[in-house]
Amino acid sequence: MSYKVGVIGAAGYAGAELVRLLLQHPEFDLTVITSNADAGTALADAYPAFAGASDLAFTTHDDPAVRECDLMFLAVPHTAAMSQVPALLDAGVTVVDLSADYRLSDKDVYEQWYGATHTSPELLATRSFGLPELFGEDIERAHALHEVGKPALVACAGxxxxxxxxxxxxxxxxxxxxxxxxxxxxxxxxxxxxxxxxxxxxxxxxxxxxxxxxxxxxxxxxxxxxxxxxxxxxxxxxxxxxxxxxxxxxxxxxxxxxxxxxxxxxxxxxxxxxxxxxxxxxxxxxxxxxxxxxxxxxxxxxxxxxxxxxxxxxxxxxxxxLCKGAAGQGVQCANLVFGLDEKTGLSNVGMPV
The missing domain is CATH 3.30.360.10 (Dihydrodipicolinate Reductase; domain 2)
Structure with a gap:
């Protein structure tokens, strides 16, 4: 079984790394990539490394297709995720967020360090922290939600x-x-x-x-x-x-x-x-x-x-x-949430030279 996935903020470096990983993933079907600044631009035109690998083009963040996915990755700056996550969860979409908006458990600490009001602090109590090797129970909780057909929010570590x-x-x-x-x-x-x-x-x-x-x-x-x-x-x-x-x-x-x-x-x-x-x-x-x-x-x-x-x-x-520090960790977390082997679509072999 494959799952429909998308990337909001796919034109940035972490977003492009997500695209690279997801295009090679055997279970995640990348169907939508968004960038308000690059809407209408073909992925391969923005990043020629993807020539021949995908005919996707960027759409805007408000593309209705994002709410038709099973899983959405967010690779956007802090505060931008808060404007997207609640609506995605309400639409039944599981979210893996690479931004800082839901990492900190205390909204006051977030507001102190990021200088912004947290607009959905109620989600801080239910989100799972995305660092599987140290917070396995959090990821298991997100997987349990997926198993009963409910969306989960994973806030990946920086x-x-x-x-x-x-x-x-x-x-x-x-x-x-x-x-x-x-x-x-x-x-x-x-x-x-x-x-x-x-x-x-x-x-x-x-x-x-x-x-x-x-x-x-x-x-x-x-x-x-x-x-x-x-x-x-x-x-x-x-x-x-x-x-x-x-x-x-x-x-x-x-x-x-x-x-x-x-x-x-x-x-x-x-x-x-x-x-x-x-x-x-x-x-x-x-x-x-x-x-x-x-x-x-x-x-x-x-x-x-x-x-x-x-x-x-x-x-x-x-x-x-860009990988274990962002996109790869996001895919690792998503694999575990969806009941897949955490290694699926990811490499642990570096480049020798």
Missing amino acids: CYPTATSLASAPAVRAGWTQGLVIVDAKSGVTGAGKGCSAKTHFCNADEDVQAYNVGRHRHTPEIEQILGKPGEVVFTPHLVPQKRGLLSTVYLQLTDEAADMSVEDMLECYHALYDGRPFVQVLPAGKLPRTASVVGTNVCQVGLAKNERTHTLVVIGAIDN
Whole structure:
């Protein structure tokens, strides 16, 4: 059985990545793609890589066809999702949202960090958080709704929170850490979206690394929510001169008891959580993740190291920001909601060169 699916906001980078994945998906039939700015433009004209793969053209966000789908992916900026999601759910359409609008459980926290009024806060209590490896029960709840013919809302985790949390959550949950969680993360330019700015202009981004939104990046409260560390995350993101890829290095101060543990012992705990999860690769002691190893995949590579002198655990997560950090994670969540193998239509083999 195939399901009719669509992508709202398909002309952006995350939206185009969704289109790439969905065109190769054996169970999801991509029937509608929307972009108000590109309405009437053929997909292959906007992205020549799709030449011969699809004859779809962009329509507007209010295309009635979106309400005829079984599943709709939203790849739109924050606040834009809120204008679409309630009506889609009312029409019986399951929604997988890549935006930030439904990630945070507390509407007041959302409004504080995003500077916008949340217009459907009642959905925050029923939405499922889309990070399957850490919030499996949420995805199971969404699947249960699908099984009885009801639509579900999945709010996918953001790119920085995904890499950061998959790397650090096992250590935090095991009670090995104390004090602040220090996050130093770096992302390729596609993480800034398709719109060009002075910061992302080639002449400014090439041959340069720069920190941005220091102390005020909106992914901070999401990381705190996932880790259960409110007010204890210091998050500094950086823009690096590459198209895709995200590396998050997290510094965790160990308790006296955990400080005596070896990296090998800690890795056993990581394997206990992630073994059987196809998209988290826990690297052996002495090996650390690289963005080049995960580009084009839905994989998060995780590696551990210890600074014995300062009793600090250094955990590193690497993902493709457009795949496991956005579109791939959305497809993974949708697979699970619709009762499919979570690997369906997704790759865990990177490009060797």
